[in-house]
Amino acid sequence: MERPYILHMLTPGRQMSPFDINMAADAGYQLLPTYTDVTLDGVAGLTQDAIFSRGPKGVARTGIFIGGRDVILAADMLKRAQKSMVPPFVVSLMADPSGSYTTAAAMVACVEAKLKERGEALAGQRILILGGTGTVGRIAAVLAARCGAEVRMSSRQGIDTAEHAAQETGARFGVTLHGISGGDREAVRRSLAEADVLLAVAAAGVQVVSGEDLAQAGGALKVAADVNAVPPEGVAGVGVMDDGKPLAGTSAVGIGALAVGNVKYQTQHRLLVRMRESDKPVVLGFDEAFEVARAVLAEKKS
Structure with a gap:
């Protein structure tokens, strides 16, 4: 049986955004567990629990998404998760707190x-x-x-x-x-x-x-x-x-x-699909979102 696509969704807030959950489901993730009230210090433990439990083949179908409402904290959590990887147990990561990275x-x-x-x-x-x-x-x-x-x-x-x-x-x-x-x-x-x-x-x-x-x-x-x-x-x-x-x-x-909003939606969708489909782990923040948004607009013009 093929392993399911799992996106672990972390937020320092009291709840994960339903918008982001919907977007992840539409991008093809099958299981969307959410973790609330996550602190910066708690990121490493959750990340390593997620990667070590699936084996090298399973991590290819595993991702971590970071939400919340603090753009600086989200960037720090993204970096902390990246540093917590232990090759070959490495998964794709994405941050988009309150949709701010993709909207901006x-x-x-x-x-x-x-x-x-x-x-x-x-x-x-x-x-x-x-x-x-x-x-x-x-x-x-x-x-x-x-x-x-x-x-x-x-x-x-x-x-x-x-x-x-x-x-x-x-x-x-x-x-x-x-x-x-x-x-x-x-x-x-x-x-x-x-x-x-x-x-x-x-x-x-x-x-x-x-x-x-x-x-x-x-x-x-x-x-x-x-x-x-x-x-x-x-x-x-x-x-x-x-x-x-x-x-x-x-x-x-x-x-x-x-x-x-139309460009934002397409940008977030493409980033989530990139996470799921990439042969190698990717780390996606607002710089990558800007690159994709530009591409969306270039296609619209052509």
């Missing part, structure tokens, strides 16, 4: 594609991330910075919170990020006036940029992307289905939540 990858790739249509790249762009201290915002900031953009992360809690998140995230992932205040309308409008690209990644159902705010963007804004699918839209005038639609009152185009 999809968002930045979508923005990059729209800039390319203008004959431009991410390098040198001034990117404003509203809600930038959250899960998606932090990883979007890292990806954009690695592409050469100047990234400013905004927080509604003020400059201190934003700057702390920027320094913490930048130090962990080796990039330079800047924190700015988003605590009042004037602060948001000042930031918009200097931005080439706007990424809205605040909480669902919260409008972070109104039509009046957009009027302050001036002629510099080129792309505005929003991942909020719950009314009202996070950026006034950016519909959930928009995929390069001109944004009224600006020189920018808008990218809506479902346009980003």
